[in-house]
Amino acid sequence: MNEIEKPDYSYAWKNNYAWEWYKYGLQKKDDEIIKFMFHWIAFNWLYSKYSGRTRGQIEKFVDSNYSALSKFDAFSSPAIKIFMDKNVIDILHGNANESDYWAIVNGRGKERIKCLLCTILCVRNNLFHGSKSLHNPRDIELVKASSVILEGYLREVLLDIDPSLIVAEHNLKVHFQAESK
Numbered sequence: 001m002n003e004i005e006k007p008d009y010s011y012a013w014k015n016n017y018a019w020e021w022y023k024y025g026l027q028k029k030d031d032e033i034i035k036f037m038f039h040w041i042a043f044n045w046l047y048s049k050y051s052g053r054t055r056g057q058i059e060k061f062v063d064s065n066y067s068a069l070s071k072f073d074a075f076s077s078p079a080i081k082i083f084m085d086k087n088v089i090d091i092l093h094g095n096a097n098e099s100d101y102w103a104i105v106n107g108r109g110k111e112r113i114k115c116l117l118c119t120i121l122c123v124r125n126n127l128f129h130g131s132k133s134l135h136n137p138r139d140i141e142l143v144k145a146s147s148v149i150l151e152g153y154l155r156e157v158l159l160d161i162d163p164s165l166i167v168a169e170h171n172l173k174v175h176f177q178a179e180s181k
Helices: 010-015 017-027 032-047 054-069 078-085 098-106 109-128 137-161 165-180
Strands: none
Touching (some): 032 109, 078 109, 078 137, 109 137
């Protein structure tokens, strides 16, 4: 398969795996950490269709979904600030990836999105492997910001895969608004 070619999502789309986890995450609007975890499951399903190690899979995912991803401007979102202020330490490898940090701060286009999503992967790894604490305000803010950004990217990619989801997403928002009243 060509690296920028989109994989066939038809099998899972029949079962709506990514959409199912995305929707479930939206239902957890009062808990950004849980929401992030469910949205990561949806994202993992989408990028895992590419070959290679996780970072390479995410980079290939960005290459083949760039037009959809670029519809969400994460770099204008207030959530981006925490990623711009200070590098994220990768506890699994014991280092800070300076090149990802500077690409987020100064980069453009695909490379910037790749580095941001790989930094969010680092936040995910730190959370899932026990190096994020509910008592550390920066840890909580990193997960919350990651949740906001991941949700925005997922929404655009899922709508690109199946535009009929626009109606489903609208109905879901209406349902949640009615539920909260």
